[in-house]
Amino acid sequence: MKYINSLHEIKNDYNVFLFDQWGVIHNGKKLYPNVEKIFEYLLEEKKIIYVVSNSGKKSFDNIGRLKQMGANYVLKAEIITSGDVCLNYLIESKGPCKNLGLKYYPIGIDYPLLKNTKFNKTINLEEADFLLLTSTAGFNDFEKAHSHMRKALKLNIPLICSNPDILGISGNDVHPSTGDLALYYKKIGGKTYIFGKPGHEIYEYVLTKSSKNKNEILMIGDSLFNDIAGANNFGIDSLLIKNGIHSKNFSENISDIDTIKNIKSDLQVTGMPDYIIDEIKWFLT
Numbered sequence: 001m002k003y004i005n006s007l008h009e010i011k012n013d014y015n016v017f018l019f020d021q022w023g024v025i026h027n028g029k030k031l032y033p034n035v036e037k038i039f040e041y042l043l044e045e046k047k048i049i050y051v052v053s054n055s056g057k058k059s060f061d062n063i064g065r066l067k068q069m070g071a072n073y074v075l076k077a078e079i080i081t082s083g084d085v086c087l088n089y090l091i092e093s094k095g096p097c098k099n100l101g102l103k104y105y106p107i108g109i110d111y112p113l114l115k116n117t118k119f120n121k122t123i124n125l126e127e128a129d130f131l132l133l134t135s136t137a138g139f140n141d142f143e144k145a146h147s148h149m150r151k152a153l154k155l156n157i158p159l160i161c162s163n164p165d166i167l168g169i170s171g172n173d174v175h176p177s178t179g180d181l182a183l184y185y186k187k188i189g190g191k192t193y194i195f196g197k198p199g200h201e202i203y204e205y206v207l208t209k210s211s212k213n214k215n216e217i218l219m220i221g222d223s224l225f226n227d228i229a230g231a232n233n234f235g236i237d238s239l240l241i242k243n244g245i246h247s248k249n250f251s252e253n254i255s256d257i258d259t260i261k262n263i264k265s266d267l268q269v270t271g272m273p274d275y276i277i278d279e280i281k282w283f284l285t
Contacts, residue, residue, distance in 0.1 A: 104129065131159040
């Protein structure tokens, strides 16, 4: 693992740059100061840029949020969400979504991922063919969700989750997120299918779409569990941003490598980045 001061130091080593969204581009409320300039510089260098987000919502809704934050150059990149990937698998009835049935019961926020599709929502858990978990933004009643999940477990209902993030960021606050609920269901024995990083689907899409080799691609993220572990699993290099969801773990008294080794999860693998940086920036200032 190599410490770098700016993205400019390694810009010539890669042709494709993948950016996570929360904790890298913005903090859930506003864009980070250097992000627009970084995207502008990378585009000037003719680099290929993707925003690969574990948002359980469609890319359309993420574009709207970024516009509200004042994004310009960021929006010139292609935005791919785990919500898009999950929707595709459900519509195409492929992978773990094959032969699921058409009735779903929403867990957490009832985001309309399946609006205007062949699927129908039910408010009766006994009628559900699967649980759908897309978002917990603004949702605080995890105990209620746990109760519904325990009932679903007895009915042997599978869970489809479109956001694997176990931690979310909003301003300076780090809190449990959608993936935390999904992992709860998995932990109690429920059939759980989760789309998004560290899964391979988003990376496979980028590799095919960009027509580049794996050694030309760099993943830039703030989550060791999702961004970095996903890059490790797929065989591409990665850069960890220290001031994201793990910011409170890092200390001047402990080396970065030891800090990373100490960040663990019972149900998720911790990745090891190729590079690490304090905050995302283009030049050393």
